[in-house]
Amino acid sequence: MRSDRRTLIAGAGAFGVASVAARSQLASATPTSAPKGIVQVRRGFDNQRIPDLGDGTFLNPVLSGDRPDPAVLKDGDDYYVTFSTFDAYPGLTIWHSRDLVNWRPLKPALHRNIGSVWAPSLHKDSGRYLLYIPVKAEPQNDIFATWADRVEGPWSDPVPLGLPNHIDPCHAVAEDGSKWLFLSGGDRVRLSDDNLSLAGEVEHVYDPWRYPSDWIVEGFSPEGPKIHQVGEWYYMITAVGGTAGPPTGHMVIAARSRSLHGPWEHHPGNPIVRTKSMDEAWWSRGHASLVEAPDGSWWSLYHGFENGFWTLGRQCLLDPVRFTPDGWFEMTGGDLSRPIAKPADGDVLPHGIALTDDFSGPLALGSKWAFFRPAPDEASRVRTEGGVLHFAGKGDAPSSGSPLLLTAGDRSYRFECDVEIPPHGRAGLILFYDDKLYCGLGFDIDRFVTHQYGIERGRPVNPHGSRMRIRVTNNRHIVTYDTSGDGGKTWHRFDRGMEVSGYHHNVRGGFLMLRPGLYAAGPGAAKFRDFRFTALDDGQEFIAG
Structure with a gap:
């Protein structure tokens, strides 16, 4: 009734x-x-x-x-x-x-x-x-x-x-x-x-x-x-x-x-x-x-x-x-x-949205991707064509480049993408709180660039040239990076892992969250292909007391 x-x-x-x-x-x-016992969360x-x-x-x-x-x-x-x-x-x-x-x-x-x-x-x-x-x-x-x-x-x-x-x-x-x-x-x-x-x-x-x-x-x-x-x-x-x-x-x-x-x-x-x-x-x-x-x-x-x-x-x-x-x-x-x-009588809709993106259609700005502090013309930096996201470079680093970010709600997850840089450009994958607090891995034609605690450091040598696949794993705040020069067939562990449990409001202020995303810096447009996101099942979700 x-x-x-x-x-x-x-x-x-x-x-x-x-x-x-x-x-x-x-x-x-x-x-x-x-x-009493473990309740396993359903996955979508x-x-x-x-x-x-x-x-x-x-x-x-x-x-x-x-x-x-x-x-x-x-x-x-x-x-x-x-x-x-x-x-x-x-x-x-x-x-x-x-x-x-x-x-x-x-x-x-x-x-x-x-x-x-x-x-x-x-x-x-x-x-x-x-x-x-x-x-x-x-x-x-x-x-x-x-x-x-x-x-x-x-x-x-x-x-x-x-x-x-x-x-x-x-x-x-x-x-x-x-x-x-x-x-x-x-x-x-x-x-x-x-x-x-x-x-x-x-x-x-x-x-x-x-x-x-x-x-x-x-x-x-x-x-x-x-x-x-x-x-x-x-x-x-x-x-x-x-x-x-x-x-x-x-x-x-x-x-x-x-x-x-x-x-x-x-x-x-x-x-x-x-x-x-x-x-x-x-x-x-x-x-x-x-x-x-x-x-x-x-x-x-x-x-x-x-x-x-x-x-x-x-x-x-x-x-x-x-x-x-x-x-x-x-x-x-x-x-x-x-x-x-649950409340009764309501219709059940599909929950959430897939964060994986093959860039085969228009970029889902707002419902999936969002810029951080964009300029009025920020959307002109991105276009998708033939399964490729063309992302024009801006600034020198994620801090000055209005990166593209996602809202991920799992405690552990992995995301990866094929990244190709233009001459003299830089690009990569990041975990971003704000322009002062982020981490990630990028590269230019000669070297890797690490983003640690909002600080950029060059890490020679980049063995993959202008194109590579990068994978970021955030396992309950433990972050690791892997790279591949053959499209993900063979992965190489990058030697700069991090712990990011302090990347939050009570440390930095701002009421934000740590978001996965993409950045492009310097001249020209970077190309991103086949972005994949996977939430990791990190074991028990809930123990009934």
Whole structure:
């Protein structure tokens, strides 16, 4: 039995009102009593892990790799989500699901580099899709608005709203029909009727709940407000405690009101999500939204770091929600280390995207590949023809060359590619956090070039000439390189291995992840052929305690 589908435009999108029947189903959305032992993750494209275990349960993350600050929209029987994409362009790829567990990428909503994109918000109002995009940029930060008639786009050119001192917007419609953006710090601002400009001044409306002073956190940092109208209540979900730093810092708190205009009452069980120990499977959990599943049960999407793998960034997690008789709700997934019963009634879509690329068609910019901090004309550097990616050189190294990068969500993987350089050019394969922290192996006509800790060093002698195949293996942070001069028939181990567990935000800042990719530097265009990605099965995925 499905819950009432009356549309309420608020918070993360259009949500149905929770009926009594729907709430009675919430008990089924609890962790299964898995036997002690090892649960083997299912594998999809390129052997990448997928959440759906095929037996009516799933294992987090539902979207692996760096998928921070999820902004989810329920639109009829369809679900859409997008994430912070920071300096990657094209950015703000929209993902589509019909069951909240299996997701596939559609198209990016943002093609023009307007700065580093933080915590967007995705909504639908009056038949129009809306994105609110906080941007860190020079000469000042701002929040941009863009809209589309179809979620796949095209999206309008983003326009700044004039909010330089706030991040993490959330659109909501009040009971009187007025439209608002809720902002970080407990503030809000009224919107015009078309949602594309401000209709008032920023006002402070909520003082977030504070945790005990002796808790180990990164800082108070109230951010990521999400507003949801469910039945007679408006719920506000907020993140506090800092986004990264100590694993026990980031947490989820909630408040409610019968009016969008307040007053707001703190949840008596705050915080409703928090990592309490470094032994837990997921660290720094926060930035949560509510969403109703196809079967009428309720769930929460939020992000977290995988234990020991800050390098993968903040991954997208799905937690079952139970409403209580007093009108509050609670998360019931525990530490999310166990398989959880899937929501019922949803259609299962193919999950994820193949990262292997034979370059036989147009380059999948946004849904697969992305540039790091591109110039306005960056896309003109790449073209595919006859199974070859032609990648024009830029700068002297990956740090100055806007490399092409992928989001890989497995703890161990291998990628390889045939690389041919032009005269006087350089190219290679990299693991890239940002322009100050990366590693990899490239070459010019005479020598190898190693990229270690963001430092380039020449390593004579290159025995393969202008063309070779390079393979990079990242096995739980242990990185090795192999080269081949005969197309991969014979491999030669390169004598500079690395350990990269420190390539992450708590060392470098920036909220990014370590991404595999390609770079081309110097004059001319390098040629890349037959890119192959394979996730490695690194043994046990989960031990039931």
